[in-house]
Amino acid sequence: MSGKKRKERQVAFMYRPLADELRPTTMDDVVGQKHILGENGLLRRIIASGTIPNMIFYGPSGIGKTTVAEIIAKNAGKAFYRLNATTAGISDIKAVIGDVDTFMAPNGVLLYLDEIQYFNKKQQQSLLEFMEDGRLTLIASTTENPYFYVYNAVLSRSTVFEFKELKPEDIIIAVRRGVKFLEDREGITADIEEGVLEHISRACGGDVRKALNAVELLFYAGTRENGRIAVTMADAEALSQKSGMRYDKDGDSHYDIISALQKSIRGSDPDAALHYLARLLEAGDMISPCRRLMVIACEDVGLAYPQAIAITKSCIDAAMMLGLPEARIPLADCAVMLATAPKSNSAYMGIDKALSDIRHGRSGEIPRQLQNVHADTTGSGIKQNYRYPHDFPNHYVEQQYLPDAIKNVKYYEYGENKNEKAAKAYWEAIKNGR
Secondary structure, eight states, rough: OOHHHHHHOOOHHHOOOOOTTTSSSSSOOOSSSSHSSSOOHHHHHHHHHHHOOOEEESSSSSSHHHHHHHHHHHHHHEEEEEEEHHHHHHHHHHHHTTTTTSTTTOOOOOEEEEGGGSHHHHHHHHHHHHTTTSEEEEEEESSOOOHHHHHHHHTTTTHHHHHHHHOHHHHHHHEEEEEEEHHHHHTOOOEEEETTHHHHHHHTTTHHHHHHHHHHHHHHHEEEETEEEEEEEHHHHHHHHSSSOOOTTTSHHHHHHHHHHHHHTTOOOHHHHHHHHHHHHHOOOOHHHHOOOOOOIIIIIGGGGGGGHHHHHHHHHHHHHHOOOTTHHHHHHHHHHHSSSOOOOHHHHHHHHHHHHHHTTOOOOOOOEEEEEGGGSSSSOOOOOOOOGGGGGGGGGOOOOOOOOGTTOOOOOSSSSSHHHHHHHHHHHHHHHH
């Protein structure tokens, strides 16, 4: 075979992933994101106006950010350039700018900068000059919260649009398109077991790309006979043995799940607590829930049920000894126990008030009677006069403990739970001489 024919054959059989083959070319083909791309969506109206501002697209991967940017560039008649901040540098940006006002980009340039959070401050600032003089339109994307990872100077010159994680009912539209496309391309009819497409749509973690990859692999793996292909639930489940849930130990999703776990337990919802604990454990993260459950026991249950702290520590020790998957059992015990326990943040609030006073300089000299007893040996002639509570009835005697400057301050307020109410009644009876 000649070199020319070999090259033609390679081009003819060049592989393109199904997700790229089916990339939408109009806004109507984009699944989901109706809050910004629907008939009255703000982003759709901005695009229709013909004036394209600098924008930041924020949201998880595989939900259409790049696709929408390409459609915007096409509709505006601009040359579309795509850079990834994990590998690109300032020189790459300058190379794109070099094409402005040339036959390569007669109507201007739309630069799509993926993962902008990986650009440092200097690199992000290098964009400002070009954003301000209109030589290019920037659409940057990030999977992280842009208000944490994008510098203010870039943010102030951009409009932020949040892309939401897709729901299964959105994704199944793309899955059905994928099946139809492969049937037509290969001249074959798919015999799909009931529930397969729904399973793919649920198991992909809101990522259209993953869902279409699964469809493609099912077509590769299916048994073919007489112009038909069998697409089975067994194969679909095998492709998604590990949940498609989004999780990144250093990303927003991690902190969102941890936050949801604590807020669910604080809100006394054991079902939600188990759900978020399961998401962490399914991702193989055992350390984060262990730490957070210990915090919850001290912060949210606290003095309403002080034994919860010791029980939580025991559950964590058991989990660390067992390891996954058995560790899920003591951690589940702990999550349910904390969710159903009475709640009090009285000590937590008290220590934060005390810390605030210290940090703002509201303090004072320690009262003489509380100072170390060796001070009586300095020859000053001033006695300590400390009154030892255990020498008095009920092990209590009234004396000043706070510094003079804040001697009447109140940091701790008894909670309304049974345990703290009992303690309050006990000490009120003693201190009032009843």
